Structures are given as structure tokens and as C-alpha cells.
Amino acid sequence: MSSEQLFEGIKNAIVDLDREECLKLAQEALDAGINPLEVIENGLKKGIQIVGTKYDDGELFIVDLMMAASAMKAAVELLELHISAELKQQARAGKIIIGTVEGDVHDIGKTIVSTLLAANGFEVIDLGTEVPSSRFVEKVKELKPDIVGMSALLTTTMPQMQEVIEALEKEDLRDSVKVMVGGAPVTQEFAEKIGADGYAKDAEKAVKWAKALTS
Amino acid sequence: MTEFTMRTGTGKPLYMTKEQIRSDLEDGTNWATTKAKIPELSGNEIDHILGILTRPGRQIGVEQGKGIVLTTDGGTSRYTGICRYSAMPVSREQAVIIGERFIGFDTFEIGHADYSFRPVKTIAMDEATVIENTELNSVIPVFYGAMPNLGIYFQSQGGKWPSPTDFMNEGKIDEARAVQESAAEDMTNDIVYVAKIFAKTGLDGLDIDTTAAAGDADFYGTLKAIETIKKETDLALEVGMAGEKVFGLHADLKYEGERLAGMWPHQQGLMVEKAGGDIFGAVINTDTGKSCPWNLARSITFVKEVMKTVTIPVHPNMGMGVGGIPMCEVIPMDVVTRSGVAMVELTNCDGV
Ligand code: B1M
Numbered sequence: 001m002s003s004e005q006l007f008e009g010i011k012n013a014i015v016d017l018d019r020e021e022c023l024k025l026a027q028e029a030l031d032a033g034i035n036p037l038e039v040i041e042n043g044l045k046k047g048i049q050i051v052g053t054k055y056d057d058g059e060l061f062i063v064d065l066m067m068a069a070s071a072m073k074a075a076v077e078l079l080e081l082h083i084s085a086e087l088k089q090q091a092r093a094g095k096i097i098i099g100t101v102e103g104d105v106h107d108i109g110k111t112i113v114s115t116l117l118a119a120n121g122f123e124v125i126d127l128g129t130e131v132p133s134s135r136f137v138e139k140v141k142e143l144k145p146d147i148v149g150m151s152a153l154l155t156t157t158m159p160q161m162q163e164v165i166e167a168l169e170k171e172d173l174r175d176s177v178k179v180m181v182g183g184a185p186v187t188q189e190f191a192e193k194i195g196a197d198g199y200a201k202d203a204e205k206a207v208k209w210a211k212a213l214t215s
Numbered sequence: 216m217t218e219f220t221m222r223t224g225t226g227k228p229l230y231m232t233k234e235q236i237r238s239d240l241e242d243g244t245n246w247a248t249t250k251a252k253i254p255e256l257s258g259n260e261i262d263h264i265l266g267i268l269t270r271p272g273r274q275i276g277v278e279q280g281k282g283i284v285l286t287t288d289g290g291t292s293r294y295t296g297i298c299r300y301s302a303m304p305v306s307r308e309q310a311v312i313i314g315e316r317f318i319g320f321d322t323f324e325i326g327h328a329d330y331s332f333r334p335v336k337t338i339a340m341d342e343a344t345v346i347e348n349t350e351l352n353s354v355i356p357v358f359y360g361a362m363p364n365l366g367i368y369f370q371s372q373g374g375k376w377p378s379p380t381d382f383m384n385e386g387k388i389d390e391a392r393a394v395q396e397s398a399a400e401d402m403t404n405d406i407v408y409v410a411k412i413f414a415k416t417g418l419d420g421l422d423i424d425t426t427a428a429a430g431d432a433d434f435y436g437t438l439k440a441i442e443t444i445k446k447e448t449d450l451a452l453e454v455g456m457a458g459e460k461v462f463g464l465h466a467d468l469k470y471e472g473e474r475l476a477g478m479w480p481h482q483q484g485l486m487v488e489k490a491g492g493d494i495f496g497a498v499i500n501t502d503t504g505k506s507c508p509w510n511l512a513r514s515i516t517f518v519k520e521v522m523k524t525v526t527i528p529v530h531p532n533m534g535m536g537v538g539g540i541p542m543c544e545v546i547p548m549d550v551v552t553r554s555g556v557a558m559v560e561l562t563n564c565d566g567v
Contacts, residue, residue: 019386058250061463061476062430063391066383074386105371107380129371155542185542187225187503201504 003034007042010075014047015054017064019071026075036079037121044072045119052204062108069115076118092121094214097139098149099127100183101160106153109183109203113149116203117210133160133167140173146214149206150196152183161186162194178213182206219269222550224503224510226543236508237265243505243512251459251479253520256512260561264515267557268508274552277559284566286530287314288360288424288455288496290326308349315355321566324358324422325349331364332406339412346416358453359413360422363406363440365433368398375401379464395465399436406440410448420451420493427483428457430464431475434483438470438490445491454487455496455532456480459517480517484525494566497521497531503542511539511554518562528565531558538567 001009006029013022022044029039051068054060096117100110107129118124125143127135136148148168152158161181168174178197181190191199198213200206218230231239244256256264267275277283287293291310294303305313307325314323327335327342335342342359349357368374371381376398382391410421421444427434441452461483463476471489478486484495499514501507518531536542539554555567 017388058460058477061466063383063388063464063466063476066380067386067388070384070386073384105366111380111384155536185503189223189225189227 001028001032003029003032003038006032006034007039007046010039010043011047011050014044014068014071015050017051017067017071019067019074022071022075023078026078030079030082036083039079040076040119044075048072048116048119065112066108069112072119073115076115092123093211094146095123095125095143096147096149096180096210097125097127097136097143097145098151099131099136100129100151100153101157101164102130102132103160104152104154104157105129106151106183109153110149110151113151113182113200113203113206116207117149120207120211122210133164136164137167137171137173140168140177141171145177147178147180147210149180149182149210152181152186155185158183158185158190161196165195180206180209180213220549221268222507222541222547224501224505224507224541226541226547226550229506231506231508233265233269236268237261239506239509240264240512243509244516246509247513247516251481251517251520253479253481253516256516256519256561260515261512263561264508264512264557267560268511268553270553274548275556276552277556281559283559283564284321284528284530285319286322286358286453286566287320287324288422288453288532289534290324290328290330290360292326292328292330307345308352311349311353311357315353320355322356322358322419323353324360326360326422326424330360330424331362331367332402332409333364333367335361335409336405339409343412343416346413346418350417350419356419356451358420358422358451359418360424361409362425362428363402363423363433363437364425365395365398365402365429365436368401369394374398392465392467395430395432396468399432399439402433402436403439403443406437407443407447410440410444410450414448414450418450420453422453422455422496424455424496425457426454427461427475430462431468432465433457434461434475434478434486435465435468435470438486441487441490441492451493452491453494453496453530454492455530456483456498459499479520481520481524484521484527484529488525488527492527494528494530495521495525497529498537499531499539501536501538501540501542503536507539507541507550507554511557514539514554515558515561518558518564522562522564530566531562531564533558533567 180198181196221229248255291307294310314320369378371378379391461478466476480497
């Protein structure tokens with residue numbers, strides 16, 4: 001198969017939510033010596049964009065979005081093993097730790113944001129859900145990320161975002177990172193109020209914002 | 216140019232000219248039309264809403280004789296607890312009497328602070344006593360409200376079943392679906408169990424609130440519960456939804472041959488009616504990034520279609536963060552009365 005055919009196949013595998021096929025073709029691309037970064041750019045990202053549009057149009061559902069994201073994540077993980085340290089460094093857009101704040105178990109949106117960031121060259125450390133402020137602080141100290149990302153889906157857990165920012169301030173870490181917040185009830189106005197650096201309405205905007213910050 | 220005080224989706228004052236309000240109303244109705252493929256509001260209807268929104272007076276009301284049924288959900292928590300700034304030191308039984316005799320509600324609801332059928336199951340007998348006492352003291356129909364809340368059946372929220380999203384993250388769609396079906400069966404049993412106990416107390420009705428909050432399996436399990444409760448008790452059933460679109464976390468569940476995932480309010484209402492529900496509580500969530508006029512026009516467009524589609528009474532939810540009302544704890548009177556009047560006059564809904 002030519003590289004174009006492989007890219008097309010990988011894109012279609014994502015659109016068909018076919019994880020096995022996606023991994024198989026990603027391996028074929030690696031065996032054929034194709035640059036893994038090109039596979040991500042021309043195959044996986046194109047596929048996930050189509051899935052996103054179909055979801056917005058009501059043609060696909062959350063479960064489909066999650067399946068596509070999981071196929072993409074698995075393929076990115078496989079491809080990453082074959083990206084040289086040097087290339088990785090060149091292509092790395094920045095390091096981001098991300099999590100859903102304490103008291104909140106909603107992880108679907110946050111996982112989609114993580115997956116898309118990873119596919120766009122970010123080193124993403126996903127802390128999962130119900131992440132207490134102390135863990136955000138601990139991880140900032142340990143990993144020295146460029147960005148701290150927080151997600152909240154409940155109006156009752158939104159104030160936790162401010163707690164994390166205050167905890168970072170208390171430990172003199174606030175100036176070392178940019179803070180991005182998101183999740184359905186979060187607004188630009190709220191982000192400004194709690195002193196976050198940025199807000200993104202969806203995963204695509206989150207990637208744009210993160211890129212602008214780290215470029 | 217004259218500016219009118221509208222509200223943002225978070226409740227802040229927003230000063231808009233008539234043209235700006237009209238433009239937001241048009242965009243709001245257009246959103247519903249484009250996404251749900253339902254008819255748009257006409258130019259006359261937009262003018263009608265515009266007239267209501269720009270009517271002078273801090274609060275407004277419908278014409279004499281055009282009043283509709285006013286009911287509540289969320290238990291008595293708005294009086295006894297949920298909002299720290301306005302809660303009163305009264306019991307739930309007293310709150311119902313306040314609602315009936317001082318505020319003038321036509322029906323009232325009690326519920327437990329832990330507002331889901333699963334926790335209520337373990338205290339059902341104690342709750343039955345509260346229901347009996349309330350029924351003995353009040354004249355208006357009393358509902359008991361709780362959420363089906365499929366989410367709490369999963370381990371991520373302390374439940375028994377593994378979380379379906381964990382399976383999805385591993386690409387295991389069959390397992391993700393199977394676990395939702397099993398959890399939904401447990402949920403159906405819990406709702407029916409509670410309903411049967413409460414039916415013996417003289418309770419007038421059950422409000423199954425925030426249905427489908429955890430997606431289509433949540434909706435499916437609730438519809439199954441409605442079928443059984445209608446067969447086995449004489450409780451009236453009000454079924455309130457969680458949002459304008461049913462999330463497809465399973466995406467392959469059908470009821471009466473129709474796929475539940477992705478259903479819009481008019482389609483949801485039809486399912487509730489087919490299962491045996493007596494009142495449909497349509498819910499259209501407020502987009503906090505948009506103005507209240509935008510949200511109101513979107514809500515009215517959906518509710519009009521519900522009114523055309525279902526024959527049972529329809530009570531659109533018009534409170535914090537739903538039905539064009541801003542997402543804030545204490546809702547400003549100007550916006551709640553204007554939105555209410557517009558909803559009633561434009562849709563002919565049976566209650567709110
Ligand atoms: C770092 O930077 C960024 C940048 C962008 C970011 C970002 C971070 N994070 C997100 N984004 C953005 O990008 C993403 C992709 O484009 C987007 O992410 P979203 O997450 O917005 O979008 C996702 C792709 C899809 N959306 C979702 O995944 C949320 C869908 C709905 C249906 C929902 C779900 C699925 C669930 N729930 Co929950 N749930 C609801 C939701 C109803 C609704 N209509 O939205 C909502 C959010 N839930 C609610 C509630 C009340 C609850 N839920 C609960 C539980 C659950 C489930 C477990 C059943 C399940 C979560 C499963 C999971 N593992 O995630 C409970 C809370 C548990 C807890 N402690 O967290 C519980 C409290 C119910 C209860 N009484 O137990 C409501 C919140 C109301 C409010 N006022 O806050 C709710 C609106 C439903 C409703 N109408 O009642 C953007 O926001």
C-alpha cells in the first residue's frame with residue numbers, strides 16, 4: 001500500500017471506530033518506514049475531525065466519540081514508540097497535566113481533550129477524575145509542565161478550579177505554569193474571575209489555545 | 216438607542232437594543248431548527264416574544280384567566296436546603312404547606328435531600344411516613360420526586376457495576392453496553408420498589424426527575440419502570456428530563472422500535488407517553504455562553520414541537536439553568552416572569 005492509501009485507511013478506520021484496523025494499518029505504516037508524525041497528521045487527525053463533525057451533526061453519539069478517541073489514543077501510543085527522541089523533542093508542543101477536579105467524575109470531555117492534545121504533539125499527563133488540589137500541586141512540582149488543564153462538568157465543582165489556582169499560588173508555582181479550564185458550565189467570564197489564563201469551549205479550541213501559549 | 220435589560224445565561228444584566236434582542240431570538244430558534252429539524256418560530260412569533268421581553272415593569276404576568284398549573288420539582292429543597300441564601304428552618308411537611316397556602320402552587324413535591332431512587336430505597340419506610348403526614352395536611356396533589364440516576368450504579372460513584380467509560384477507553388464497546396444494560400435493570404427495579412411502597416401511603420403521584428441524565432440506558436430503564444408502575448399502582452407519573460438531547464452512551468437501545476440516543480424533546484415526550492407517563496417535563500438546558508433571549512427562543516421552539524407531538528400534559532421545566540432561565544442560584548424576577556409568560560403564550564403548555 002502506498003503511504004496515501006495507508007493514511008486514507010487509517011482515517012477511515014477512525015471514522016468506522018475500528019480500533020483493530022487502525023492499529024494494524026498504523027503498524028503497516030511503521031513497517032513501511034513512514035514517519036509516524038505524518039501518520040498522526042494525515043491519518044488519525046483527519047479521521048477524528050470527521051468523527052467530531054458527525055457528532056456535532058447528530059450522526060454519531062458519545063459512545064462513538066469515545067471509541068474513536070480510544071482507537072486514536074492506542075494508535076498514537078504505538079506510533080510514539082517509534083518516534084526518535086530527537087524528533088519527539090522537535091515535535092513536542094509542550095507538556096500538560098490535565099484532570100477533572102475533586103468531587104467530579106465526568107471524564108468523557110476531559111479524555112477527548114487529552115487525546116486531541118496528545119495527537120497534536122503535546123506530552124499529556126492525564127491525572128484522571130476527582131483530582132484534589134494537592135495532587136495538581138504535587139504533579140506541577142514533580143513534572144514541571146507548561147500547562148495545567150482542569151475540567152469540571154458540575155456547577156458545584158467549578159469552585160474547585162479556583163482552589164487549585166490558589167494552592168498553586170500558595171506554593172509559589174502559579175507563575176511557572178499557564179492554567180486552562182473547560183467543561184460545559186465553565187465560561188470565559190468564570191475563567192477570568194478565578195484567575196485562569198485561558199478557557200476553551202471544546203477540544204479543538206483547547207488545542208489551539210495550548211499551541212498559542214507554548215509557541 | 217433605547218436599551219432593555221436582559222440577562223446573560225449566567226444571570227448578569229445585559230443591556231440590549233430591540234434589534235440585538237431580535238437577532239438573538241432568531242439565532243436561538245435557528246439553532247433548534249438546524250439541529251433537530253423542527254419548524255422555526257415565525258416572524259410574528261419572534262415579534263410576540265420581543266414584545267413580552269421589552270414590556271415595562273420589573274415583573275410581568277399572563278392575562279387574567281390564562282393562568283396554568285404551577286408545580287415544582289427537586290423536592291422541597293429550595294425551601295429547606297439547596298440554596299443557603301434563601302432556605303428556611305422548616306420541615307419538609309411545613310414546606311409543602313407554605314407552597315400550597317402562601318405561594319399558591321397547584322401541586323407540590325417532596326423528596327429526600329439525597330434525591331435519587333437508589334438511596335431512597337433504603338429509607339423508603341421512613342419516607343412513607345413523611346408522605347403520609349404531608350398528604351394528611353395538604354389539599355393540593357403531592358408528588359414524591361427523585362432521579363433515576365443511572366450514574367450511581369457504577370463503581371466510579373460507589374455503585375456495583377464497572378464504569379462503562381472505562382471499557383470505552385479500552386475500546387471494549389460490547390462490555391460498555393452490557394454493563395449499562397445490567398445497571399439499568401437494577402435501576403428499574405429500585406424505582407418500581409420505591410413506587411410500590413409509596414403507592415400505599417395515599418401519595419398522589421411520583422415525579423421521575425432528570426431522566427436520562429446518564430444517557431440512553433438511563434432513559435430506557437426509566438421507561439421500563441414507568442410501564443410496570445402504571446400496571447401495578449395508581450400513581451400519577453410526571454416524567455422530567457435531563458436535557459434537550461438524550462446522550463448516546465450506549466447508542467443501541469431502542470424503545471417501541473425507536474433508537475433512544477439523540478432524541479430531542481418531542482421524541483422523548485412521545486416515548487414517555489407510550490410507556491404510560493401522565494405528565495411530560497420537557498427540559499432544554501441553558502447555554503451559559505448565550506443570552507437569555509437566545510436560550511428562550513430555542514426553548515420555545517422545542518416546546519412548541521413537543522406540544523404538537525404528545526397528547527399528555529406538558530410542563531416544561533423553567534428554573535435554574537433550564538427553559539431560558541439563567542444558570543444562577545437565585546433567579547432574577549425580571550427574567551423568570553418574562554420567560555414564563557412567553558413560554559405560556561407562545562406554546563400553550565399545560566403547566567410549568
Ligand atoms: C483543560 O481544558 C479544557 C478545555 C475544554 C474542555 C475541558 C477542559 N473539559 C471539557 N472541555 C470541553 O471539551 C469537551 C469536548 O469538546 C467538552 O466536554 P463535555 O464534557 O462538555 O462534553 C462531552 C464530550 C459530552 N458530555 C458529557 O460527557 C456529559 C454528559 C452528561 C449526560 C452527564 C454524564 C454522561 C454523566 N453524569 Co452528569 N452528566 C451531565 C451531562 C448532561 C449534558 N446534557 O451535558 C451533567 C453534567 N451531569 C449532571 C449531574 C447533576 C450529575 N452527573 C453525575 C454523574 C454522571 C455519570 C456518571 C452518569 C456520567 C459521567 C460518565 C463519565 N465517566 O464521564 C452526578 C455527579 C457525579 C460527580 N460527582 O461528578 C450528578 C450530580 C447526578 C447525581 N445526582 O448523582 C448535570 C450537571 C448540572 C449542574 N448544574 O451542574 C448534567 C448537566 C446533567 C443534568 N442535566 O442534570 C467541552 O466542555
